[in-house]
Amino acid sequence: MANEIIAIASDHAGFSLKEVLKGKLENLGFEVLDLGTNSTDSVDYPDYGIAMGEAIAGGKANRGVLVCGSGIGISIAANRNESVRAALCHSGLMARLARQHNDVNVLALGARLTGVDTALDCLSEFLNTPFEGGRHARRVSKLSS
Numbered sequence: 001m002a003n004e005i006i007a008i009a010s011d012h013a014g015f016s017l018k019e020v021l022k023g024k025l026e027n028l029g030f031e032v033l034d035l036g037t038n039s040t041d042s043v044d045y046p047d048y049g050i051a052m053g054e055a056i057a058g059g060k061a062n063r064g065v066l067v068c069g070s071g072i073g074i075s076i077a078a079n080r081n082e083s084v085r086a087a088l089c090h091s092g093l094m095a096r097l098a099r100q101h102n103d104v105n106v107l108a109l110g111a112r113l114t115g116v117d118t119a120l121d122c123l124s125e126f127l128n129t130p131f132e133g134g135r136h137a138r139r140v141s142k143l144s145s
Contacts, residue, residue, distance in 0.1 A: 007061035009035035009052050010111070011045035011074060014067030017111040021065055021123055028127070033061050045069075049077025049086075052106060057083035064106040065123065071110030078106055082144045090114055092121035099129035103140045 006025050010018035015037055025032050035051040037043045045068040052064045052074075064086075068074035071088040078086040086106035087098035090113065098104040107126040109119050131140075 003031065004063070005031045005033050005061045007033040007035055007052055007055040007064035008066075009048040009064070009074075010037060010067040011048055011069070012037055012040045012042050013045075013069035014074070014109070014111040015040050017109065017114075017116065017119055018065075018067045020116055021067070021109075021119060024120060024123060025065075045074045046077040049074040050080070052078045052086075053081025053084045056105060057081055062105065063126075065126075066106060066108045067111050067119075068108075069110060069112040071108040071113070075106075075108035078108070085140070085143060089122045089126070091118065092125040095122040095125035096129045099126060100132045101136050101139075102143075103131040103136070 008018055008022050022032050052066055055061050066074045066078055075086040075088045078084045084106050085102060085104045086108050087104040088108040089095040089098060
């Protein structure tokens, strides 16, 4: 985990939560690659999901965190890149299962639907839960074929 680069991005609706999560990642010792946005001024969420996909595919980060109002649109945009397995999570359990069973490399959150404490729980599970492999590896390999 030390020296791991985690990319983070949001649209305007997710900016405030992104900043909280970014601070938590930095406090945990991660290097954070902030892909924007940098304010609450209106922007288009697909641009930030696409930027995340490019960062993951380009090896700039192994994992990432995305935030928009609902988490839906930005995760769809990121998942268009075959290097990304983004999961929209609303609980720590969802984040844990997404890592264990789906080897998710991008956590997506909805700032208008998920409170800060829940988002931090999701982040913790995302960061600390390993992929189980085994029967799940076969299934995950089918996601990018």
